[in-house]
Amino acid sequence: MKFAEPWGRQRLSFLLEKAASREAKMWKVYVPKKPSSQDTDISPAQRDEAVRWLTELHGRLQLYPETLVLAVSMLDRFLAPIKARPKYLRCIAIACFFLAAKTCEEDECVPSLKELAASSSCGCSPSEILRMERIILDKLNWDLHTATALDFLHIFHAMVLSCRSGFLDSMLGLNRSQHLALLTQRLYHCLADHTLIQLRGSMLALALFTLELETCCPDWLALTIELLRKAQIDSSELIRSRELVARSLSTLRASLPPNTIYIYQPLQPTPPCCTLGTFDFYIRLPKNKNEELEMSRIGGSVAAGSQLICLHAQVEEMEVDDFYDGIKRLYNEDVTTSTAAVQEGATTGGGGGGGGLPVQQEGSSSPCPPLQPASAS
Template sequence: MKFAEPLESQRLSFLLEKAASREAKMWKVYVPKKPSNQDTDISPAQRDEVVRWLSDLHSGLKLYPETLSLTISILDRFLAIVKARPKYLRCIAIACFFLAAKTNEEDERIPALRDLARTSSCGCSPSEILRMERIVLDKLNWDLHTATPLEFLQIFHAMVLSCKSQFLAGLLGVNPSQHMSLLTRQLHHCLADHALLQIRGSMLALALITLELEKCCPDWLALTISLLKKAQIDSSQLICCRELVARCLTTHQASLPPNTVYIYQPLRRSLASCDWGAAGPEEPPPVRLHCKPSAKRKVEEMEVDEFYDGIKRLYNEDSVQEGGEGQGQACGTTLARQEGSSSPCPPLQPVRVT
């Protein structure tokens, strides 16, 4: 698609208006309820789990991203109006996936139903998938043509590219297609979070694109206001949505263990091992930490009290007397704070070389 032509802006505005009209007509909020009985109600966690399962299946089959977005849209629309049991959830999900594939994919790319039932490990036969497919179509009045969040994201992305060449310069070496692929992955990650199910697809897409504009474009605020006017979305709602999306995307990064400890080590010489001893007879027993230069330090085996006592001793918040029988030994070489350093870390106390 070409974005630089003058008439392209009018065409994109028409596509946005048409998609917003379909969304207003067909979108219905899915309100997951905490199940009172796991055998009769689908919990929010179960919904998110099956969406992640569909994402893995979609990735393995290498289908269009529009297929996965339409699958999730069909699934949520169905669950919003039908009370289904958890044991049928995968059968419902695979039926929605098959419907979306037949809607978006080329004929030669549509997986055979028998192969899909076998490779997906959905636990149901092809005939059961076909019966569930008919149920889904009946409940949705045979109308699968809805505006997905990905469609809005593509329109907003094209609008930005058509009127802001500085946005291209801020993409840090990636072309528009690669950048759109990155945004699509972020969108699919958000769609697997039930906390965002209360948000319309247009609002979710606009929050994603404006968060990206804030990182890449100096005058992102003016462009955001322009997109708000075109989409006819309230700014206060967008602010709330951006906060939720930003919180969701933090889990999209490579997550660290919950008890990871960062040790400030400016010296080139690595530490072989550290022994933190107790300061007195009433202190907790010593805890041995193995310090590896490139490994993330995990303290899952430490008690909470021992962990914080060790931090206190590290920053000399507890009075530790030198010498004595209960004195622990320090580790490594001397850690000296450089003069004029602007590091926000508190100064580390000097220790002796063992």
């Protein structure tokens, strides 16, 4: 849905009623399939991987958000009543994407089938995609115009802004387009989560939007109740949906991969006691089978102690105090080991030949040995 000018409240109510009516006609309750062999049916994880693949392709082609959301909707509608082998999944997904592009995009923006097959690396020829396209149309009764979660998200967003036009600038510092783009990116993430297939598009959009309202709008509850009334959605159903969506969005802040490396960079040179700095997070990615690994930065910062630390371990949540204690113990162990080595060298080196290392005097602040007066020969 593309907004050319601000919509009146009556117009928005009409659009919401029309979208809800269309959804009620097209929506079918999701029935989980019985577990089966990976070779005979597409698993939920494989479905999610295909949606993420379409999302990446959509980003490269820079098409309308409506194209991606409609493609995922067609994919789920097609897979729900049938069993398809995993080897056909990408062919099904790219055919849904091509149908969605021809439905939502301007004619000059629709990629050619040959270009789409080559750029997507789907492993299918244009003729195979065309045959799959015909199968999908037959299964969907040639009816592709359904109300998607993005349609409802646009309507709910416009409804709130029609009565709270300034809350974005005051609370978030974002304009209307930027805020809607942020919500759309979160919707993309939700679409790639099979646990949310059970939610209608209107419910998914309302749960996603009200979770955002709760963080940035003081009277979010009153706005949520008003949206519930206009959409004619039960409050208990919304509460359950919000929990599912919040759980899905929490994975956006998932921990880093197990082979993450931390490289500490101090802000300024200071004595080794309690310096604060930043950690740069890296992950090792192979260029190819014959070349060495390169470091690919994936970002982040955190406060820590003063020593340079490189760890090849999985990220675990820990308290800040425990983290600092670990740094202190590491530093103290190093100092103790070094001191013991020096003492041992001084003991085994023996007397007057000067072969032993002098031990640092107690109370001295410098690790260097004190100067000795020159002896007269």
